[in-house]
Amino acid sequence: MGILNISKKSIAIVLSAQLILATQAVTMAQAEMVGTDAAINKYTALASRNALMDEMQRADVQAEIVALGIDPIEAEARLAALSDAEIATMLTQMENDSAGADIVGTLFTIFVILLVTDLLCFTRFFNFTRCVR
Amino acid sequence: MLALGWLAACASPFDPDERLSFEAPTRAQVAGVPLIKQEDFFCGPASIAMVMQWAGADVTQQDVAALAFSPGAGGTYLADMIGSSRRLGQLATEISDFDQLLTEVNAGHPVIVFQNLGLGVLPVWHYGVVTGYDFDKDEIYLNSGQLDQMIMEFAVFERTWRRGDYWGLVVLPPDQLPASADEKDVLSAAAALERVSQFKAAETLYETGAAEWPDSWLWQFGLGNARYAQGDLLGARRALRRARVLDPAIQEVRANLAFVEAELAG
Numbered sequence: 434m435g436i437l438n439i440s441k442k443s444i445a446i447v448l449s450a451q452l453i454l455a456t457q458a459v460t461m462a463q464a465e466m467v468g469t470d471a472a473i474n475k476y477t478a479l480a481s482r483n484a485l486m487d488e489m490q491r492a493d494v495q496a497e498i499v500a501l502g503i504d505p506i507e508a509e510a511r512l513a514a515l516s517d518a519e520i521a522t523m524l525t526q527m528e529n530d531s532a533g534a535d536i537v538g539t540l541f542t543i544f545v546i547l548l549v550t551d552l553l554c555f556t557r558f559f560n561f562t563r564c565v566r
Numbered sequence: 567m568l569a570l571g572w573l574a575a576c577a578s579p580f581d582p583d584e585r586l587s588f589e590a591p592t593r594a595q596v597a598g599v600p601l602i603k604q605e606d607f608f609c610g611p612a613s614i615a616m617v618m619q620w621a622g623a624d625v626t627q628q629d630v631a632a633l634a635f636s637p638g639a640g641g642t643y644l645a646d647m648i649g650s651s652r653r654l655g656q657l658a659t660e661i662s663d664f665d666q667l668l669t670e671v672n673a674g675h676p677v678i679v680f681q682n683l684g685l686g687v688l689p690v691w692h693y694g695v696v697t698g699y700d701f702d703k704d705e706i707y708l709n710s711g712q713l714d715q716m717i718m719e720f721a722v723f724e725r726t727w728r729r730g731d732y733w734g735l736v737v738l739p740p741d742q743l744p745a746s747a748d749e750k751d752v753l754s755a756a757a758a759l760e761r762v763s764q765f766k767a768a769e770t771l772y773e774t775g776a777a778e779w780p781d782s783w784l785w786q787f788g789l790g791n792a793r794y795a796q797g798d799l800l801g802a803r804r805a806l807r808r809a810r811v812l813d814p815a816i817q818e819v820r821a822n823l824a825f826v827e828a829e830l831a832g
Contacts, residue, residue, distance in 0.1 A: 466825055467818040469788040470757040476784060476816075477750045 478517035481524055485512060488545045497546050503553055511552040523548060523559055580720030582701050590668045595698035595707070596620075599676045602627060604711030610642025611635055612711050613678045613693040614651055617737045620676055625654060641691060644680065644733060651737045655767035657755050659747040661734040666746035670736055671696060673745035677736055679708075682729030689729070696734075740771035749779050756788055760795065768792040772805075783812035787819055794826060802826050 488494060489509055498505050515523075523544075550556040582590060599620040604612035604627065611630035618625045634642045634650035651658035661667060661677065670677045677696045684690035694710035699720075706723045710716035718726075727734075736744040740759070743752060752775055759768035772789035779785060786809035794802035806823040813819070 466791055466794055466822050468757075469760055469784075469791045470754075472787055472816075472818050473750070473753050473757055473784060475818075477753070 474517075478520065481520050482515075482517070485520065485545060485548075488542065489549075491542070494542055494545060497542075498549060501546075501550060501555065503549060503555075508549040508553070511549065515552075526559060580704070580724055585664050586668065587665055588669070590701075591672060592702055593698070593700040594668070594672045596671060596674055596676045599695060599697045599709055601709050601713055601715065602711070603713050607640050608635065608642075609693045609711045610647055611650075613695050613709075614647065614654075614737060616695050616709050617676050617678060618651075618654065618656065621656075621737075621739045621742075623654070623739070630654070642693070647678065647693070647735055649762070651735070652755075652758050652764065653762050655740065655759070655764045657736075657738045657740050657742070657744070657752070657759075657767075657771055659736050659744050659751050659755050661736060661746055662732050664732075667696060667734055668699065669746045670744060671698060675736055675738060675742075675744065676709075677734050679727055680730035680733040680735075681723075681726040683726050686729060691730070692726075740767045741774050743774060743778055749775070749782065753784055753788070760788070760792060763795075765792045765795040769796070781812065783809040783816060783819065786812060787816075787822070790822060790826070794822075799826055799830050803830065 486509070489498075489505070489512060495505050498508050547556055547558040551559050600616055602612045602616050602619070608627050608631055611627040611634055614630045614634070615625050615627040618630075630650055631642075633653050634646040636643060636646065648658045648660070661670065667677055667679070679694055679696055681692045681694060682689045683692050692710070694708040694716065696706060696708055697715070698707040699705065700707075701720075704719050704721075706718050706720055708716040708718065708723075736746070738744060740756075747755075752771070756768050756771040756775065759765075759771060769789060769792040772785050772792055776782075776785035776789060786805045790802045790805035790809060793799075793805060803823065803826050806819060806826060809816070809819045810823060
């Protein structure tokens with residue numbers, strides 16, 4: 434009985450969420466075109482975030498993080514909590530600190546590790562990071 | 567402090583190996599940038615006019631000044647340099663270091679630079695157009711608002727440009743891409759053309775970007791929007807359909823496509 438109640442409830446939630454999404458999509462289509470600017474801001478920020486997340490998944494980065502005594506899942510959660518603006522700021526700082534060189538490979542890995550250790554209060558490399566301990 | 571900075575700067579001549587992160591050729595020269603003698607305080611508008619005339623546009627420094635010059639300030643603000651270029655339908659992207667400057671010159675693009683020809687305490691702000699350089703002769707060449715080409719030693723240029731925070735601007739017609747900008751910079755510049763209602767220029771730039779970055783749906787999305795803004799519903803639909811093929815999951819693409827199709831049907 435209890436289980437049945439819960440499942441009914443969750444079905445209802447799923448349905449209403451779909452309804453809201455559908456309504457939004459319709460309103461979106463009817464009100465006006467979505468501007469290019471808005472899409473660029475949203476999706477290029479997404480790309481930066483994905484690049485960082487991808488870097489976190491690499492075996493050598495994971496090994497490094499574990500060697501530092503950091504739980505990789507927690508590290509990922511901290512990274513996910515950064516705002517788009519913070520990620521943009523951080524990437525800019527990476528570019529500046531690498532003195533114009535393209536951030537690729539090892540250097541980028543080091544920056545990502547530093548970012549994680551910053552967020553977990555081991556280091557204070559990036560200007561904007563606040564540690565949460 | 568000022569004297570110390572001066573001495574330190576004098577002690578180190580420009581070393582390309584140290585200052586650049588790529589192997590720049592010994593010399594480069596952009597051909598065909600006209601010398602325009604600037605009117606009083608019009609170095610900014612004259613710079614843009616030189617670069618646009620080089621690209622083949624029929625634009626005078628007065629045309630640019632009407633969109634850019636601030637009479638009260640007796641000069642042209644950086645933001646107005648960018649804004650006026652865009653209102654004239656150009657692709658304008660900023661640069662901020664020697665790597666980008668010399669990359670552009672080697673790609674055959676003149677670059678507008680913001681310099682302080684005076685000192686921090688007594689600034690003489692100026693815009694010039696870098697057209698070439700020669701490491702062997704230790705010279706950098708600028709069209710700088712006089713009838714003659716200005717020749718500067720690298721160390722002197724370095725100091726005057728550093729006081730302008732290494733600000734530079736690449737202004738190109740929308741069918742060409744800057745060599746030093748990344749995809750996001752060019753996309754943002756294209757969207758900025760839409761904001762100032764330069765939809766034809768934006769359309770051209772989105773097409774140029776789509777050819778350079780064919781896997782990215784954002785170019786087709788922008789192309790669809792720019793065509794829609796010009797009343798080209800069929801062209802907008804073609805572009806948005808291509809965007810949907812490139813990434814079927816993007817809600818914004820589907821919404822705009824539905825919008826255009828509804829208008830075509832109604």
